[in-house]
Amino acid sequence: MKVLVTGATGQLGSAIVHEFGAAHEVVAFASEDFDITSREVAERVRSVRPAVIVNCAAYNDVDGAEDHAVTALAVNGFAVLSLSRAAAEVDAAFVHYSTDFVFAGDARQPYTEDVAPRPGSFYAMSKLLGEWFAAEARRWYVLRVESLFGGLALGSQHRSSVDRIADAIFDGREATVFTDRTVSPTFVMDAARATRALLDRGAPAGLYHCVNSGSCTWHELAREVGRQAGVEPILRPCSVADMPLRAARPVYSPLSNAKLAAAGVGMPAWQDALARYLAARQGG
Numbered sequence: 001m002k003v004l005v006t007g008a009t010g011q012l013g014s015a016i017v018h019e020f021g022a023a024h025e026v027v028a029f030a031s032e033d034f035d036i037t038s039r040e041v042a043e044r045v046r047s048v049r050p051a052v053i054v055n056c057a058a059y060n061d062v063d064g065a066e067d068h069a070v071t072a073l074a075v076n077g078f079a080v081l082s083l084s085r086a087a088a089e090v091d092a093a094f095v096h097y098s099t100d101f102v103f104a105g106d107a108r109q110p111y112t113e114d115v116a117p118r119p120g121s122f123y124a125m126s127k128l129l130g131e132w133f134a135a136e137a138r139r140w141y142v143l144r145v146e147s148l149f150g151g152l153a154l155g156s157q158h159r160s161s162v163d164r165i166a167d168a169i170f171d172g173r174e175a176t177v178f179t180d181r182t183v184s185p186t187f188v189m190d191a192a193r194a195t196r197a198l199l200d201r202g203a204p205a206g207l208y209h210c211v212n213s214g215s216c217t218w219h220e221l222a223r224e225v226g227r228q229a230g231v232e233p234i235l236r237p238c239s240v241a242d243m244p245l246r247a248a249r250p251v252y253s254p255l256s257n258a259k260l261a262a263a264g265v266g267m268p269a270w271q272d273a274l275a276r277y278l279a280a281r282q283g284g
């Protein structure tokens with residue numbers, strides 16, 4: 001099977017290339033080789049004729065999107081429409097990734113796929129638009145991921161919040177961490193495995209929440225990094241309201257991965273994922 005990957009040097013893109021490369025022919029494009037906002041999207045897809053397109057390209061600067069809404073809409077919205085239409089033209093399956101940020105973050109239990117989105121920032125709106133546009137492909141999967149980590153171990157230069165926290169803890173520096181933002185952290189290798197499993201199983205097309213199981217605040221995650229490393233972390237607790245952030249963040253945004261599990265694709269607990277990533281970071 002030929003798999004075209006965009007945004008291939010990002011965190012998730014690196015994991016997708018690694019995962020699919022083990023069994024499939026992968027045609028991977030970094031942003032400089034294939035700008036998904038360019039006019040040549042359809043032509044490029046036609047020349048590769050993939051069976052699957054996995055779109056890992058995105059504009060992910062949540063605060064920057066408040067000042068650069070047009071760029072966010074171009075990359076996260078309209079480029080997705082070009083890709084999904086190109087996928088339909090060559091009869092390829094289309095995989096696209098979205099985010100927990102499409103939700104308001106005022107729930108009391110993990111969000112399921114049937115909860116109506118209520119985006120609170122330009123970034124979130126641009127990602128929601130991309131979700132809608134992805135459905136132009138004949139066979140499409142939109143996988144909502146959240147608080148991604150793990151690309152560094154696969155050669156990606158893109159660092160995550162988990163890296164920022166782990167770097168500080170391993171260096172004996174103070175890490176500032178939210179005590180009131182609750183998430184379902186997602187290891188890129190587990191998201192990549194789940195993506196491949198959905199395709200391999202021929203799972204029904206549609207929207208899936210694709211996160212590691214369980215949830216935690218960033219403070220709890222930092223404590224778990226310390227516990228696993230055998231280090232007492234120096235943590236400065238803070239709340240979302242304390243930070244001068246341009247864009248609104250959902251405060252409580254864990255996602256339920258029950259639909260993914262019902263499709264036969266179980267996700268490991270985030271603590272297990274974190275342990276595997278920390279071992280990989282240290283070359284273990």
Ligand SMILES: NC(=O)c1ccc[n+]([C@@H]2O[C@H](COP(=O)([O-])OP(=O)(O)OC[C@H]3O[C@@H](n4cnc5c(N)ncnc54)[C@H](OP(=O)(O)O)[C@@H]3O)[C@@H](O)[C@H]2O)c1
Pocket residue numbers: 006007008009010011012013030031032034035036037055056057058059060075096097098099100127145146147148149151158
């Ligand atoms: N990171 C998270 O915590 C998080 C949370 C929720 C959802 N997501 C979603 O998960 C997916 C993967 O995210 P990620 O963390 O792997 O992202 P990432 O590390 O920021 O990588 C994004 C990739 O997209 C590329 N890119 C940007 N604009 C492009 C364009 N116009 N054409 C082609 N490529 C372009 C970037 O290229 P450069 O290397 O040149 O910058 C980069 O390689 C995205 O859909 C993202 O919105 C991520």
